[in-house]
Amino acid sequence: MNxxxxxxxxxxxxxxxxxxxxxxxxxxxxxLFTVERVRRSVEDSFTQTVSGVDLLVGARTGSLQxxxxxxxxxxxxxxxxxxxxxxxxxxxxxxxxTIPISLGDGHKGYRVxxxxxxxxxxxxxxxxEHLKIVNGSLFTEANEVVLGAEVAEVLKYKLxxxxxxxxxxxxxxxxxxxxxxxxxxxxxxxATGTAVDRSLYITLAAMDHMHDEHxxxxxxxxxxxxxxxxxxxxxxxxxxEHHKHHDEKEHEGEEHDHEAHDHEHHPxxxxxxxxxxxxxxxxxxxxxxxxxxxGEALLAVIPASVLSDLWKSLSQIEFVLKLISALVMVVGxxxxxxxxMTSLNxxxxxxxxxxxxxxxxxxxxxxxLLEVLLILGLAVITSAxxxxxxxxxxxxxxxxxxxxxxxxxxxxxxxxxMMVATVVIGLVFALGPIVIFKNKSLKxxxxxx
Amino acid sequence: xxxxxxxxxxxxxxGEKPILQVPHLTIAKNETVFLFGxxxxxxTTLLEILAGVITGQKGEVEMLGQKTQTMxxxxxDQFRSNHIGYIFQxxxxxxxxxxxxxxxxxxxxxxxxxxxxxxxxLVSALGLxxxxxxxxxxxxxxxxxxxxxxxxxxxxxxxxxxDEPTSALDYDHRENFLKIxxxxxxxQGSTLIFVxxxxxxxxxxxxxxxxSDVNAVRF
Numbered sequence: 237m238n239x240x241x242x243x244x245x246x247x248x249x250x251x252x253x254x255x256x257x258x259x260x261x262x263x264x265x266x267x268l269f270t271v272e273r274v275r276r277s278v279e280d281s282f283t284q285t286v287s288g289v290d291l292l293v294g295a296r297t298g299s300l301q302x303x304x305x306x307x308x309x310x311x312x313x314x315x316x317x318x319x320x321x322x323x324x325x326x327x328x329x330x331x332x333x334t335i336p337i338s339l340g341d342g343h344k345g346y347r348v349x350x351x352x353x354x355x356x357x358x359x360x361x362x363x364x365e366h367l368k369i370v371n372g373s374l375f376t377e378a379n380e381v382v383l384g385a386e387v388a389e390v391l392k393y394k395l396x397x398x399x400x401x402x403x404x405x406x407x408x409x410x411x412x413x414x415x416x417x418x419x420x421x422x423x424x425x426x427a428t429g430t431a432v433d434r435s436l437y438i439t440l441a442a443m444d445h446m447h448d449e450h451x452x453x454x455x456x457x458x459x460x461x462x463x464x465x466x467x468x469x470x471x472x473x474x475x476x477e478h479h480k481h482h483d484e485k486e487h488e489g490e491e492h493d494h495e496a497h498d499h500e501h502h503p504x505x506x507x508x509x510x511x512x513x514x515x516x517x518x519x520x521x522x523x524x525x526x527x528x529x530x531g532e533a534l535l536a537v538i539p540a541s542v543l544s545d546l547w548k549s550l551s552q553i554e555f556v557l558k559l560i561s562a563l564v565m566v567v568g569x570x571x572x573x574x575x576x577m578t579s580l581n582x583x584x585x586x587x588x589x590x591x592x593x594x595x596x597x598x599x600x601x602x603x604x605l606l607e608v609l610l611i612l613g614l615a616v617i618t619s620a621x622x623x624x625x626x627x628x629x630x631x632x633x634x635x636x637x638x639x640x641x642x643x644x645x646x647x648x649x650x651x652x653x654m655m656v657a658t659v660v661i662g663l664v665f666a667l668g669p670i671v672i673f674k675n676k677s678l679k680x681x682x683x684x685x
Numbered sequence: 686x687x688x689x690x691x692x693x694x695x696x697x698x699x700g701e702k703p704i705l706q707v708p709h710l711t712i713a714k715n716e717t718v719f720l721f722g723x724x725x726x727x728x729t730t731l732l733e734i735l736a737g738v739i740t741g742q743k744g745e746v747e748m749l750g751q752k753t754q755t756m757x758x759x760x761x762d763q764f765r766s767n768h769i770g771y772i773f774q775x776x777x778x779x780x781x782x783x784x785x786x787x788x789x790x791x792x793x794x795x796x797x798x799x800x801x802x803x804x805x806x807l808v809s810a811l812g813l814x815x816x817x818x819x820x821x822x823x824x825x826x827x828x829x830x831x832x833x834x835x836x837x838x839x840x841x842x843x844x845x846x847x848d849e850p851t852s853a854l855d856y857d858h859r860e861n862f863l864k865i866x867x868x869x870x871x872x873q874g875s876t877l878i879f880v881x882x883x884x885x886x887x888x889x890x891x892x893x894x895x896x897s898d899v900n901a902v903r904f
Contacts, residue, residue, distance in 0.1 A: 237786055237793050249781030589777040592738065593836075594766020594794035596759040674758070678738045682777065 239599065243606035246586075250579060254611060257575040261615035262622065264568020265658060268561055269623045272650050275557040277429075277640040283543045285430040286510070288360030289335075290519050292542075293317065293325065293526055294508035296533040303542045306337060306508045308431050309347040313339055316505035321532045323502075325511065330518045333358050335510040338443045338503060341401045346387045348401045348436045350443025350503070356382075358512060361428045371395060372423035378442040381419040384435045385427035389636070397421045401436070401446070417446055429641035444503035511536070565654060572612075572658070573665040587673055588681025597674050601667065608666040612659045620647070620655065688747075689714045689844060689876045690735060695744035697727075697734060704730050705742070706901035717870060717877040719887040722896030728880045729774060731896070732846045735878070736771045737761040749843060766795040770842035770875075772850040776833040780822035784813055787821050788835045797840055807835045810865040812858060826853040834862060838869055845870065845877045851886075863889065 247254050286292075286307050294302040295315030304310040326334045335358055338350035349355075353374050356367050372395045375382050381401075383393055393399065398418040419438060427433055513522055519538065526536035547554075587600055595603075624646050631642050673681070690712040697705040705727045712718055722728050733739040734746060737753040740761075746754060749768060753761050765771070778787050788808070792799050808814050811831040816824065821832060830853045837845065845866070851859045863886065870877050879890065887893045897903075 237782075237789060239793065242782075242793065245781050245786075586779060589779060590790075590794070591762050592736075592765065592771065592773070592777060593791045594762050596762055596794070598759075599794050678758075678762075679733060682738065682773070682775070 239603050239606060243603055243610060246583075246603070247607050247610055250582075253575065253579045253582075257572060257579070257611055258615050258618070260571045260575060261568065261612060261658065261662075262619045264564060264571065265615065265619035265654065266622060266626075267564045268568065268654050269619065269651060271557060271561045271564060272648060272654070273627075273642060274640065275554065275561070276644065276648055277642060278557075279547060279554065280643055281429045281641055283540065283547050285361060285432075285543065286359070286539050288358065288512065289510040289539055290513045290516070291511040291523055291526070291536045292508060292539045293322075293511060293534055293536045296535045299535060299537040299542050300546060302508060302535055302537055303539055303546070305339065306510075307539065307543075309339075309435070313507050316507055317509065317534065318505055318532055319502050321529070321534060322506055322509055325509075325526065328522075330513050330515070330522060332512045332514045334512070335359060336440060336506045337508055337510075338440055338505075339507040341403055341443065341446065343387075343399060343401045343436050344391060346384070346391075346434055346436055347431075348381075348438060348443070350438050350440045350506075352440060355437065359432070359510070361430045361432060365428065367428065367432060368426040369423045370426040372421070375422055375437065375439055375442075378439050378445055379417065379419055380422040380438070380442075382423040382425060382437040383421055384425050384433040384437075386433035387436055388421075388424045393421050393424075395421055395424070399436075401438075403446070417442075427635050429635055440503050440506065510539075561650070561654075565657070569658065569661050569665075572662055577665075577669055584673065584676075584681050585683075588678055591678055592682065597670070600673070601670050604666055604670050605663055608662050609659070612662045616655045616658060623647075623651075687714050688712065689716075689749060690878075691745075691747040693745040695734070695742055695746060697730060697739070697742040699730075703902045705734070707731070707744075707899050708901060710899050712876060712878065714876055715870070715874050716892060717867070717890045718879065719890035719893045720878055720880045720896060721882065721884065721887070721893070722900075726896045727900055727902070728896050729848055731900075732771070732848050732878065732880060735844075736769050736846055737765055738771075763795070766791055766840065767797065768843045770837035770840055770845045772830075772834050772837040772845070772847040774848040774852075776829045778821040778824075778829055778832055778836075781820060783818050783820055784824070784828075784832050785817045787832050788813075788839055791836065791840050795840070799839070800841060803841065804839060807838055807865065810861055811835055812861065827855065827858060830854060831858065831862065834866075838866070841869075841873050841875075843873075843875055845875050845879075847877065847879045849881055850879070851881065851883060859886075 292302060292306055294306060295317050297314050301311055301314075305313050322334070322336055325331060333354055335355045336352060337355070339347065341348035341350075356369070356374055359367055361367070369382070370385075371388075372382075381399060387393070398420055400418050419442065425432065425437075511522070513519060523536040523538070526534050587595075590600060590603070627642050627646060634640050634642060688711045690710070692707050692710040694709075695705060695707040696703065720728055720731075730739065734742050735748065737748075737756070740754055740758075742754065746752065748764070751764065753764060756764060779790065782790065785808075788804065789799065791797070808817060811834060813828070813831055813835060816828060821829060824832065830850065834847070834850050837847070847866075850866075851862060854862060866877070867889065869875065877890075881887075
């Protein structure tokens, strides 16, 4: 009989202790995997909230601030970008596409974003995931709204529901509501685990409408008629110029409402916009060009790099998560070592019998190491399989419930090193009892205690 | 006849308590010795010293011309597994191995070659054939003792140290055991030290040795 078979039989004989050890190692590994997974997901969802975008352009402010309000809805928008500046960059030969966003309204604590269909077409989260409409369709009219996954989930909205957005409020109840302009839910986005889930999307035109006009009790349909009446009244007081200009603009808007809704109804201003260039090599040149723009004071930042800087500045969070990982690992390994030591102590007599039959220290060491290796190997494999299965089973639930997206490979470098460390440390500690045993006399070992 | 076991001025104390004091004892090759004495007189201790299970004695013990006490513990273990068949009083079987695996266990650790006809012979003579695949933990005490005997004899040792090997055996099994033991001793030219209380069998042996005759320590 070879040592491997002996080791296997010995483990099987102690099935209870073996199972207990296995269980404790598997549990602590799973705990480690979980902490590591959460850390990775948090980092990913943070640094990859927006991807596939080369530049983010806004009015001159702090670059962090620009990213925070454009991507995370944190902080206040201080300045807007004129539509002209946007249009100029939009038509720049190096630009592939742009996504304008216009902020300022909210709905029950959620941010309302005015944008174009380009947003749904190009905006990417987590390296290459496009936004998906899971229910309904994109907006086409100014009175339509597309909801982020969390908004629909929490507020229990379904297609066709009418909602009212509030001016200037993204947190809590608002004082001023655009009650006159109810919006119809036409689409619901799939969950992304990013700020997109917590936003409502409307057309730039709709955003503009609401802020053009603050008269009570007006619906968009009434708007035009009302406008005309207003202008007639205004004629006495104000100059012709103004009237004419306004009328023209109004007319233009209406006309285009029938053609290409989201492109042509220009607002005066937008909050910021994302830019994708035709070539990555142009990013820095373009960034400089925009920042050095003589006309309007603009700021262009590379969102990914700002986010990654921000994550680094929040390195304490990461440190704490890593510390927890390390502590969990230490506790798990201590438990494993205790279990090993206890079982080896119980086997004092068995080891002595083997010695009496000619087993040397090296035989016993090999035997014990083989046993530990079998148990730990099994534990590592079991925990890895369980991890993958759990991730497959829980991905949707975790995304929905906690907004954590389990993306990327199943195992990070940290996961792998933890598995290796478990086995190595286990083997090193297992040698302890054998060394102690070596120095005891055979008589001691054989004694029935 | 050359001496296989030679003891000179051996003394062994357990803590402060002297257990053994043997001025001189020689056992020749192929000699069979029946060792008896009252309980606690040090019979097992003497066997354990000879087998190198206990160390720390004073004086000289030579086994097959070698001083086991100066060997490293690994060398001693190897020496034992190559040359000494020790039938322990406590049997010392591995509970989770089968009868066959227990009997063949010494070959896992020593370079010796298994003599399979000897295995068959031992197993059938000791009435273990039908239990060969049973776990040691499922055996009766008598069966365990026979497995322990088979395990000691399978390595064809030059020296057989048997510590009350028939204590748990019934009459038939004892007879069979003694028969095969003596036939092996004869065939292999082994030397046998047999510790027992059972004086009825002492005449089978070349020499009857009362421990109190060789041990200077009086209890």
